[in-house]
Amino acid sequence: MNIFVAGLMMETNSFSAIPCTRRAFEGAMFYRPEVLGPQPEPQAYEQFGYRTFLRLAKERGYGAYASLHAFAEPAAPCRQEDYESLRDEILHDLRRSMPVDMVFLMLHGAQMAHGYDDCEGDIIERVREIVGPDVFIGVELDLHGNISEKMLETSNALVACLLYPHTDFDERGEQLFELGERFARGEIRTRNYYQRVPMLGIYYTTLPRMAAVNDAAREVQQRDGVFSVSLMHGFPWANQPDTGAGVVIVADPDCAEAPDLAVALGRRFFAARDETRNLRRPIDDILDEIESSPEAGLFVIADVADNPGGGAGSDSTFILRRLLERNIQPAVLGMIWDPVAVDFAFEAGVGNRLTMRLGGKTGPFSGAPVDADVTVVALSTDIAQEDPAGDLTFALGRAALLDVGGVRVVANSIRQQVFDPCCFTAFGVDLSTVRVAVVKSTQHFHELFHPLAKKVFYCETPGALTLDFDPRRYGRLQRPMWPFDGDAAPA
Known part of the structure; x- marks a missing residue:
């Protein structure tokens, strides 16, 4: 045949x-x-x-x-x-x-x-x-x-x-x-x-x-x-x-x-429609729990609403801003898609400081950019992630590890969600010494990050993939449809 x-x-x-x-x-x-x-x-x-x-x-x-x-x-x-x-x-x-x-x-x-x-x-x-x-x-x-x-x-x-x-x-x-x-x-x-x-x-x-x-x-x-x-x-x-x-x-x-x-x-x-939706929590609720926990270990926060694997810009700043305002350390966050910031980091070079406008570029769902004094910690052009099944690799492109007010942020030039801890560890970050790791992914991070985590949180923000659906944006759906309509149910 x-x-x-x-x-x-x-x-x-x-x-x-x-x-x-x-x-x-x-x-x-x-x-x-x-x-x-x-x-x-x-x-x-x-x-x-x-x-x-x-x-x-x-x-x-x-x-x-x-x-x-x-x-x-x-x-x-x-x-x-x-x-x-x-x-x-x-x-x-x-x-x-x-x-x-x-x-x-x-x-x-x-x-x-x-x-x-x-x-x-x-x-x-x-x-x-x-x-x-x-x-x-x-x-x-x-x-x-x-x-x-x-x-x-x-x-x-x-x-x-x-x-x-x-x-x-x-x-x-x-x-x-x-x-x-x-x-x-x-x-x-x-x-x-x-x-x-x-x-x-x-x-x-x-x-x-x-x-x-x-x-x-x-x-x-x-x-x-x-x-x-x-x-x-x-x-x-x-x-x-x-x-x-x-x-x-x-x-x-x-x-x-x-x-x-x-x-x-x-x-x-x-x-089972509410099971996953009910996991999503505001960032301050999550940070309150982490700060009150006496246990050592890594807490992973999924920035689910800014997942580029669903079409988001991967440059929202809602969680980064609260980490900085609340002085949560040691923390890492990845990956912010910001080719301009990456270019500036490569121009500045490792170990140098510069004033940078980071993230918040692709639209209103990304929030306002963060303006900060940044130190370039490391640079790379050859890091690649594996997908959860181990079938494919995804090159990060030009990527930079930046110290932004004590939070280490990975910015890169190829928009993609986080699958693999290597997007941090390949820069020399030891995740066993990190308290909080924020990953821009909805669920594909889970396979490789869950074994490392004391607890995984799913954070709801006003990002592009929020589950707080606005019915005014959906003019072409078949109705009724949950969660808009109380009478929605399978025939």
């Missing part, structure tokens, strides 16, 4: 001030095989589920045609011509690869572009037009995707990761690949069943109630005629009609109980 593999991943924040163009993909993760298969190049194995599909094809002796795989950091909707050029490269490669028996796409689920609310649905529909009605189209998604009717109708199987942090892309990709093989051999037929869950939020699968919902989803997967279950958390900062959570069950078209199973899971999912 022959398979075709491609990927295009970007999570779109309708309210982000950060533009997205083709350069955003080319500067983050952009893989283009020099030759269009029949065998994948070895370096193609290094990226999300895309890697999994190619690995399994090689193990089974299938011909594998590897097309574009591109990823951009979350931001505003992509420029139309740039999205269309990336999509059309994939479609061009698919036409050249025909005939194929299976198509596997690594998509996000919440990508928007100017003129397109539903980039995933657009891509899958155009792939279907090329391959015809009988070829398997399997799509692996991030659980923060928003599901459209077009995605459900034009694919054979939508399978998302179940864990947040997303450490199970490989496992779920293997599950999707097996479905594709069984379909292509004529052993099964598939249908996507969907139950909408009308809620906006973030849901950590490391917490007890959400872990129990995931366990229930895995139990449903063991039912006769059910092949896969995905809990779609949705991406709540997308202002479009399909935004919200849901349950996707891939099952036999004759599985009569699939719709009822989706409804039951949806209700259980909805019942």
